Amino acid sequence: MPFLVCVLAIVSQLERAADGLLFMSESDHPFEVVHWKRPGGDITAERIAQLTGHVGETVEEKTVEAFFRHHTSPRHRKLVKVLRKKLSSIRVYRFGVIEIHSYVVGVTRHGSWAGLATIQIET
DSSP, X not given: OOHHHHHHHHHHHHHHXXXXXXXXXXXXXXXXXXXXXXXXXXXOHHHHHHHHTXXXXXXXXXXXXXXXXTOOSHHXXXXXXXXXXXXXEEEEEEEXXXXXXXXXXXXXXXXXXXXXXXXXXXX
């Protein structure tokens, strides 16, 4: 499958799986699909901070399991399944304090990075 078609398919699958789902915290926020075309290198907190404008902010790394630990609905489980099926080397980074910008990002088979972003409120 050509690169662009593959990436569009993955983005579309993530959008469908996340459609209408909220990440529940002190304020519930939707998931937004994120994608970077072949940024190269490994997914790190520093690279995600540069790509998202969170340089210099407090960062915490979590596993996918820990990030979705309290989100056990069938649709949330399906979302995690899609992430795991379509992406490798998945990392979760949370930037900030109180208003936390979270990114679940992995590598597509063509070397692009894709995943989800959401906001969590924790006071």
